[in-house]
Amino acid sequence: MDLTEIGVIIGGLLLIAFVLWYFFGERTAVSAQTAESGVQEIRVTVKGGYSPDVIVVRQGKPVRLDFYRDETASCSEQVIFGDFGIAKHLPAFETTPIEFTPETPGEFTFTCGMNMMRGKLVVTGV
Template identity: 35%
Template sequence: MNILVNLAGLMLMALVVWWFWLSRRKTAAPSATHEATIIVEDGVYTPASIRANAGESLTLHFERRDPSPCAEQVIFQGLDTSEFLETGKTTTLTLNNLPAGTYRFTCQMQMYQGTLIVD
């Protein structure tokens, strides 16, 4: 009986790791934009990939629908930018003069994940 419980626990842990860190959600290649709305819900950012032009400003509207504490902050690695998101409200974040590169944006626990591609 202990073996079955341990196996079930290991399978559940593997599923959690796959869901949050290893799965790649299929999305169409985004086109460059100056403004985008991102829905924060059910453990994901939608859309999870945004493309912008280097040297230009990008305005992002984060609509937080998920009451999970993990969803309360978005952090842009490599841009030294973060913002707290209120539940049930839209928070606007403007990134000015973006340098070319690929930047991850995540929640503080890195369970919600997205990518900002600047060309």
Template identity: 50%
Template structure:
């Protein structure tokens, strides 16, 4: 093997490792929902090409209030679905929509758009 072939091979392996880390191994820390005086854990989620923040951390046994604001026209993001809680909500563009949940058990609960392409996670600790 020549020096150039070794360099190209090492660079290719490094690129593959970077892609694997970014798409499969990278863990988002997420944001902790703020506890309000009413006892709800609250967070606001911006819907624009995805969910921001994509990971929301809450405590189990306390009610959760998530407010979604959709700032795009993509029809995929017209709805948010929480399968584990049997809840969904329509998200009209530019409007605030609140979803209330009661997470009783610790775990990771995904939420998606109606087509399942946009993904977020509610981490219940």
């Protein structure tokens, strides 16, 4: 391996790092953890936004998103997963589970009832 090849490899790695940073760096993409029951679980804190606001799950396995609403601001009292036909009321300072099984890979936006707060569910293929 000569210096040129090493340079190309390093350049390629830097490019990959840059692409990852560009698309994911600003937001926090977090993968759901699969419990023993086989359910992909993740806790989402609702406070002026969703944290994490990018959630990665696998296709074809049940998902449970535990939304903990850590505020009383009316903006966040509802969460809507339009692609899954889900609209749920989130009582303040309580955890509300939202359960479904994503059958198709893709990116699905979820929002508050006013479409102001946004998050993204990324469903990856098997």
